[in-house]
Amino acid sequence: MAPGDLLKMVNWNRNWLDFSRLFSITLAVMLGLKLFLASPAVAQSPTGFIQQGNQISIDGKSYPVPWGQWQEGNQTHTGLGDTGAMQVLGLDLLNNTSPSQQPVQWFSGDRQNLNARFVAPNRYLDVTPLLQRLGTAQAQGNTLVMPNTNxxxxxxxxxxxxxxxxxxxxxxxxxxxxxxxxxxxxxxxxxxxxxxxxxxxxxxxxxxxxxxxxxxxxxxxxxxxxxxxxxxxxxxxxxxxxxxxxxxxxxxxxxxxxxxxxxxVDAPPAKTINWAEGITWQQRFVNITGGQFPVTTVTVNPRSPGISLRPLMANSTMAQGTAPLVTIAREQQAAVAINAGFFNRNNQLPLGAVWSQQNWLSGPILNRGAIAWNNQGQTTFGRLSLSEIITTGSGQRLTANYLNSGYVQRGIARYTPAWGPTYVPLSDNERVYVVQSDQITAQYPLPKAGQQQMSIPNDGYLIIDRGSQIPAGVLAVGTTVNVNGRSVPEAFNAFPNGIGAGPLLIDQGRIVLNAEGEGFSSAFQQQRASRSAIAVDRNGNIILVASHNRVGGAGASLGEFAQILQQLGAVNALNLDGGSSTSLALGGQLLDRSPVTAARVSNAIGVFIR
Structure with missing residues (x-):
């Protein structure tokens, strides 16, 4: 063989080895990529789910229960919102010591421990071990179709x-x-x-x-x-x-x-569920002189990392509107929610204080009880009032006692964009003054309630005169005005969020009930009814409370409810709207009553977990 031919053969062999090496590497990469793409685990979202939704189907009927599926090795696991699994599948959630573990009882001799994971705003139970004996749950878009039990x-x-x-x-x-x-x-x-x-x-x-x-x-x-x-x-x-x-x-x-x-008469049984870090759900009976009362509570540590509270409105764009508490909680992604202030069922307008991030959505009325809080977990309670002084450029002063309020009385009221895009007269013979950029730009008579809808300017507000309280010419078109308002007690001015309801029940450990002083009727004072409250214990934990009929009788009076709250360890407590409004939700489900008996509400207090 000639030297040139030998050199060509060596070069060809070297090239072939390089090509084989490159082909092997390329093939391995392609196979690895194929295997990588075929693995469902890599499709998992930041929540850890490969697919999720917010309703399940049983025997063709849909229920609002959040669900998610994730991959562990070669097995797909299914998680359901725990309170939804309790109410729709029938799981009995037993006492637990850790939010990550949930003992349950469901057609078994012994308790079964299910793993739990929190993906805001829900706590998901891994129900895979329970479903294995029934069949496979199939995901169909937003719906998880549960296996037919046959x-x-x-x-x-x-x-x-x-x-x-x-x-x-x-x-x-x-x-x-x-x-x-x-x-x-x-x-x-x-x-x-x-x-x-x-x-x-x-x-x-x-x-x-x-x-x-x-x-x-x-x-x-x-x-x-x-x-x-x-x-x-x-x-x-x-x-x-x-x-x-x-x-x-x-x-x-x-x-x-x-x-x-x-x-x-003594259902349901007592239980304590550590639901998430800083959140504990309990149901128990509380004994006072007047009887034995079933009480459901959710205790929140507002200083726990990632936990915050916020007022919620049924309609996020305007003050008017009502909705079931669970709907409000689900739509606004609250982990916990309780009904809050009073409202007019006919016109669906709030009757009491609601303010969020220092923005008054509805003003206080009748010096009624209120709670305020900040983002550091601090709270204050008291009987709240708000007075605004409208001052003209010439120094004339007018007092406005109502801000974004559905409570109609003789006097001056002010309505801002937080009320909604428009204002409709709430009484006959009102007069409206339109303010834009701190200047009166128009004024009109509003002779009939419910007629002549007025736009609320984005760069201003409306002043409503009920009963001719504003002298002629004081707010002429072109007049400049400014508004200054302060809350009483003064401590409330330092808190960006709050809710008013009433009456105030406990202050610094003492029962301070004075329903008449807060403008409640004698009939309201004497009523025995379902009750809701927000309270704070000596450690600063916030307790959301719902109570219904006593064993063998009717619900609690206001005085009895104050005693119940003292038994729960409350040092400050505010009564919230009650009766058919009483509702306490966790994980998008009502804890204290069947949804068919719960009224729609105007506003609520929501607990959020980041």
Missing amino acids: ARILTVRDGRQPWGERVVLELSQPAFWQVSQAKEEAVVTINAGSTIGGQGNGSSSGVQAIDQDDLGGKTSGGQQIRYRLERLGSSTKIHFRLPVGYKLQVSTLTSPFRLVIDAR
Whole structure:
């Protein structure tokens, strides 16, 4: 072989080795990239979910429950909002010691520990171990379709107990279930078919979706608890007619699988759930001289990292409007929410103080109780008033006692863009003065309430004169004006957020109830009703409280509610709107009552977790 040919062969071999090396590296990269792209784990969002949504479907019916799925190794895990899983699947959430672990009981002999993760604003339980024996949950866009349990009701038994009535359904296998309850009726819906339709001990109508307070006299001690079964294909409803004051407590058993429904006056059982860092949910009974009261609380450490409180309006663009508390919380991404101030149910306008980031959304009225807070977790309580002085360029002074208020009285009121884009007269024979860039630009008579809508300028406000309180010529077109306002007590001026309601119940550990002094009617003062409150304990923790009927009777009076709050450790406490408005939500679900009985509300207090 010639030397030249040998050199060519060496070069060719070297090139081939280089090419083989390059091809191998390229192939490995391509295969690695393919494997990388095929792995669902890399598609996970910053929340850790590969897919998520806010509703689940059971047997073709949708429920508002947040869900998410994530990858661990080769297995896809499914998480559901914990309070949603409790109310829609029937999981019994048991006492826990850590937010990252949640013991549950669901058709099992022993408690099962589920992992929990918090992705704002919800706490998700890993329900994968529970679903494994039922089938696979399928994601379809925003909806997670739960597996069909294919369960059947095999037998139904009932019997009187010293505390009420027990109904036991024996099932072929575990099934999802939900409870809806009003004052004297309730329905349990179970995702299980039945051939025993019509069985029961009497007739009962379905629960009507109407807001109501759970008032009433003493329980009907000897009245029989009636129930009946209604077959609905692969689901069954058990309708109950209950004496006043009775509620359902539902639990599950295994070997054989059973759904146990107890109708009793002392439901629900006590529990303490460490829900997130700085947030604890409890339900318990509080004993005072007047009786035993079921109380639901969410205790918030406002100094815990990432936690903040904010007033919420049902309508984020204007003061007018109402909505269910859970809707307000879900839409505004609040982890916790409680109904707050009073409002007019007819025109849906707030009646009391609401201010956020130093912006008055609604002004205080009648020197009623209020709470204010800042972003450092500090609070103040007191009876709040606000007075504004309108001063003209010539030095004339007018006092405006109402700011963005639905409370209509003779005097001068002011309405800013925080009220909404427009103002409609709230009484007859008003006069409006339009202020833009600190100058009167127009004035008009508004002869009839509810007519002649007026735009509120973005660079100004409206002054409304009710009862001819402004002398002629004082606010002539072209007059310059400025406004100065101060809150009383003075301490409130240092706090950027707050809510007014009333009456003030506890101040520095003492009961200071004076409903008449805060302008509440005698009927309101004497009422026994469901109650809501916001309180602070000696450690500065904020306690959100909802209380309903006492065992064997009606709800608490204002004085009794103050005693209940003292038992909870409150050193300062404010009564909030109550009755059918009383609502306490966690993770987008009501904790204290069935949604069918809860009224729409105007405003709320929301707790947020970053």
